[in-house]
Amino acid sequence: MPACGWASTVELGGSCTGTLVHPQVVIYAAHCGASYSKIYFGEKYTTPAKTVTPQWCKVYPGGQPGSGNDFAVCKLSTPVNDVPIVPILMGCETSNLQAGKSVTLVGFGNADNGPYGVKRQVTTTINGFQGDEISIGGNGKDTCQGDSGGPAFIKLADGTWRVFGITSYGGACGSGGMYSMMHKGISWFEQQTALDLTPCHNADGTWNPGAGCYNFQTNPGSVNDTWTGGCNAGAPSGAYSQTCGAPYQGGGDPPPVDPPPSDAPCTGCTEYGGTLSGAGDSDQHPNGSYYQSTTSGAHEGYLVGPAGTDFDLYLYKHNGTSWVMVAKAETASTNETIKYNGTAGYYAWLVQSYSGSGAYKFYNKKPN
Structure with missing residues (x-):
């Protein structure tokens, strides 16, 4: 596996695999459970390139192997903005x-050529469907114990890739396995996280592309980049x-801006809370x-935090490949302010405790 190959595939604390989809x-x-305190990026579990902390992890009520809804999700405490994400297969x-x-x-x-904890890949074929599950692999090309929860990827006609499968269960390693399909659970995933996980579609699969429906990876498995560089050569x-x-x-004309509340620190600004x-x-x-x-x-x-806290404020800009921090305010104060003169593009703010x-x-x- 080259450095940064399938960078969005993560290890879950010594037992399962997962996929960063946002x-x-x-x-x-x-069936992997919800008791995870760390999530690891990189090629080896024992020497991770990056470690992140989940804010929480949840399993789908009644979700289990054989049901087609072997779904679970973790929301991270801090966004991972420097790992290219392969979008979820949706709609048509x-x-x-x-x-x-x-x-x-x-x-x-686990694999024939080594124990658990090393990221591996195998290319195989779809066998067919059984209810809401999809059968994949066999003849020695398969997932095994410890791959549970991990991704199945497919390449589309335009050369870009999508993730669609969640490794669920199987017989003897090498004989093929069964996979739940991410798009079947997208409404639940988005409801739990309160985030839009499908930049090109609505949750029901309707085509509705937004600004993030752009610049998807054409070679995520053979990146051979460096983690310190953000794995951006895919x-x-x-x-x-x-x-x-x-x-x-x-979009067309933007909606009118609501009048700012009386305590707003700027004229014409929009208020958010959390x-x-x-x-x-x-x-x-x-x-x-x-x-x-x-x-x-x-x-x-402008960040207005509660008394006795130290909340910080960050501004990110998308450079066409990944999100890059362009400004930050990290004083010991309850409140923070950033004024950044930037060029046209896509921006996002981060409030962190x-x-x-x-x-x-x-x-x-x-800017107007």
Whole structure:
């Protein structure tokens, strides 16, 4: 496995595998449980390239092998903005799931050539469907113990990749296995995380591309990059996706800005709110998403935290491949302010607790 190959595939504390599908979300299998305090990125579990902490992990009620809903999800305390994400197969894209189609399975499980804890991949084919599950592999090409919860990937006609499968169960290693399908659980995943996990579709599969329906990886398994460099050499497409319809065209006139509340620290700014549970917890804004600025100018952010806490504020900009921090405010004060003059592009704010917990207000004003 080259360095940064299938970078979004993660290890879950010595027992299972998962997939980063959003900077704050890891999807895996319900039968793995929810007792995870650390999630590991890299090629080896024993020497991880990056370690993150989940805010919480949850399993789907009644989710189990054989049900087609072997679903579980972790929401991360801090977004991972420097790992390329392979989007979830959705909508008309699911028509690619046909018997005989080539797919790639990835995980940290046991294998003929070594024990648990090393990320491995195998290319095999789809066998068919059994209810809400999909059967994959066999003839020695399969997942094994420890790969549970890990991803199955498929390449689309435009050359970009999607993740669709959650490794669930099987017989003897090498004989093939059964997989739950992510798109079947997307409504539950989004409900639990309060985040949009499908940049090109609605949760029901309807084509509805947003600004994030763009620049998907064409070579995520053969990156051979460095983790310190952000694993960004996965041959991004550089194009807006149009797998199920017209590509994102940009919005029309933006909605009118609500008048700021009387205590707003800026004129014409928009107020957001949230609650952080303690040190390391964070929220992305606006409302778990990002925004597009079509012109250069000042990006203003004002954080008003609860008394006795130390909340910090960060501004990120997308460089076409990954999110890069462009400004930060990390004083010991309860409140933080950022004024950043930037060029046109996509931006996102992060509010993070250095210490303390409680409700906060965040005000944002972007260039006209």
